[in-house]
Amino acid sequence: MSTFRVIVGVLIGAFCAAPLHAQGFFRPARSPSASFDMQHIATAQVTVRDFHLNMPHTWFFAFASDSAGDQRVMGFESASSPILTHRYGWTQRSLAPGERVTVEFHPFLNPRQLGGMVVKVVTADGHELNGGSADDFVNQRTCGSLPTVDSAARGDDS
Secondary structure, eight states: OOHHHHHHHHHHHHHHHHHHHHTTTTSOSOOTTTTBOTTOOEEEEEEEEEEEOOSSOEEEEEEEEOTTSOEEEEEEEEOOHHIIIIIHOOOTTSSOTTOEEEEEEEEBSSTTSOEEEEEEEEETTOOEEEOOOHHHHHOGGGGGGSOOOOHHHHTOOO
């Protein structure tokens, strides 16, 4: 193929893709705060159902009572396990099923989804667990260079 045809092909491709780029077709699949109302912080007292300290994001699900007294399941997303363990001292035992906690969170933008992105979790004994920030969702590859929390502060038995 001649150099001229390659150059023309690249220019035509760029010309055709420009309108799509301007309309947002080439945005990342998920911005860290795309699903959440980052302007508001809500608070809920919940009972932990299950806790998943996983990659790429940590989740826990909890029961909360609505205004009618019915139990609803809420989902709370946080940063990845390396971020939470190294930067904020979380462990697999940070939240236990049946435990009552208070959660501060950025609610989902979709009002039909209950829960949101964790700002902070406060346990019944007053221990605070930081949920990370929107920057932690973007910068998850940097956690390897972060200082670790010593095992006594994390509550490890080792």
